[in-house]
Amino acid sequence: MGKIVAIHSYKGGTGKTLLAVNLAALYANQGKGVCLLDLDFRAPSLQAVFKVHNTEYWLNDYLNGVCEIKRTLTDFSQTHARRGKLLVGFANPSTEAIREMTAKDRKWEMKALGRLLSLKTSLLNDMQLDFVIFDTSPGLQYSSINAIVSSDVALVVSGMDISDIKGTQRMIDELYDLFEKKTGLIMNKVFADILQSKTHRADLAKQLMNSYNLPLMEMIPCFCDILKTGGTTVFANENPEHPFIKTLDRVAAQVENL
Amino acid sequence: MTLPRRLEQSSASILQKIKESLDRLNEKMEVMIEIQKHGQLRQVQDGVPDVLDVMTLLSLPDHLRKTAVTLCKLDQATADDVAEQTKRARAVESGYLNQLVLMGYVKKERRGRKAYFYVDREREEKEASKTWEKS
Numbered sequence: 001m002g003k004i005v006a007i008h009s010y011k012g013g014t015g016k017t018l019l020a021v022n023l024a025a026l027y028a029n030q031g032k033g034v035c036l037l038d039l040d041f042r043a044p045s046l047q048a049v050f051k052v053h054n055t056e057y058w059l060n061d062y063l064n065g066v067c068e069i070k071r072t073l074t075d076f077s078q079t080h081a082r083r084g085k086l087l088v089g090f091a092n093p094s095t096e097a098i099r100e101m102t103a104k105d106r107k108w109e110m111k112a113l114g115r116l117l118s119l120k121t122s123l124l125n126d127m128q129l130d131f132v133i134f135d136t137s138p139g140l141q142y143s144s145i146n147a148i149v150s151s152d153v154a155l156v157v158s159g160m161d162i163s164d165i166k167g168t169q170r171m172i173d174e175l176y177d178l179f180e181k182k183t184g185l186i187m188n189k190v191f192a193d194i195l196q197s198k199t200h201r202a203d204l205a206k207q208l209m210n211s212y213n214l215p216l217m218e219m220i221p222c223f224c225d226i227l228k229t230g231g232t233t234v235f236a237n238e239n240p241e242h243p244f245i246k247t248l249d250r251v252a253a254q255v256e257n258l
Numbered sequence: 259m260t261l262p263r264r265l266e267q268s269s270a271s272i273l274q275k276i277k278e279s280l281d282r283l284n285e286k287m288e289v290m291i292e293i294q295k296h297g298q299l300r301q302v303q304d305g306v307p308d309v310l311d312v313m314t315l316l317s318l319p320d321h322l323r324k325t326a327v328t329l330c331k332l333d334q335a336t337a338d339d340v341a342e343q344t345k346r347a348r349a350v351e352s353g354y355l356n357q358l359v360l361m362g363y364v365k366k367e368r369r370g371r372k373a374y375f376y377v378d379r380e381r382e383e384k385e386a387s388k389t390w391e392k393s
Contacts, residue, residue, distance in 0.1 A: 107309050110309050142312060146312055175316070178323065
């Protein structure tokens with residue numbers, strides 16, 4: 001049985017999309033069947049990364065009960081995966097669609113939760129995929145909590161900013177723990193200087209684990225060359241030997257064992 | 259001397275009815291015990307069911323949240339099905355599920371001797387899946 005992995009964070013701009021895209025590409029390159037879904041309906045991103053301008057059905061349509069999940073997926077296996085299968089579902093980036101998604105009522109959100117929960121059957125059982133990766137909205141809002149409840153594993157990404165650390169800590173205590181979710185913590189954009197010294201690295205890891213009360217999966221340094229690409233390339237394909245991808249390899253292995 | 263066949267059938271049916279009534283009575287008692295344990299519950303107002311969305315799930319007490327999340331995942335289930343997932347006793351889950359029914363978050367339907375619980379996501383859902391099947 002495959003796994004549904006939600007990538008979430010307290011604040012925006014922590015690198016969720018970058019991690020989600022590259023983790024999906026990494027698994028696909030290992031020969032696995034992967035489906036990457038953009039569940040950030042307030043700020044859709046994947047259509048820009050995969051350079052998609054239009055699609056027959058968006059994920060918005062699936063959650064609105066207009067179509068089956070299969071109809072929203074585009075196959076990027078030929079262009080973005082060396083071996084396995086990579087399917088991607090996009091959120092509608094039009095202002096009208098974003099406005100519509102933010103005005104949904106509780107009843108709709110309850111149905112949306114039902115539809116996300118049923119992905120376990122449609123994508124993992126029926127389509128036999130190994131991984132479904134949710135790229136979620138930051139913070140505590142319906143779409144992100146729905147995604148977390150529907151996932152098997154949640155990966156929380158945090159930056160080194162104190163407001164991010166404190167917020168993430170509260171979110172773990174008041175959200176993840178309540179849903180008894182298997183959670184992995186990833187610190188992203190950590191100052192490279194700190195990570196170079198073994199002692200500093202160990203001290204920081206200890207400090208973070210104490211404040212989060214959660215195992216720290218990885219500390220990823222801030223890479224200027226990744227920032228320079230402006231999210232236009234899938235690093236796992238373009239530069240598989242890059243230290244960022246090597247770190248993600250370890251994350252991928254840990255998620256499989258969670 | 260053997261009882262005439264018709265008489266045998268009617269006793270079996272009476273016994274079955276008694277068994278079902280006892281099952282229902284047992285469930286009602288479990289709910290009463292739960293209410294006593296955890297205080298008064300919000301009752302369904304004017305028969306209008308409430309919505310079991312994630313914010314509601316967050317606001318539920320821990321013991322009920324576990325049951326409610328499990329039921330959401332299973333779509334529809336008996337107390338036995340939920341107990342198998344939560345690793346708690348069937349009687350406990352039956353009490354919690356009936357409590358969620360009383361609170362208006364969950365619906366209950368009796369099919370034969372079994373009681374099925376489900377989150378009512380309404381007809382449109384079923385109609386939508388029928389449309390997909392056709393297309």
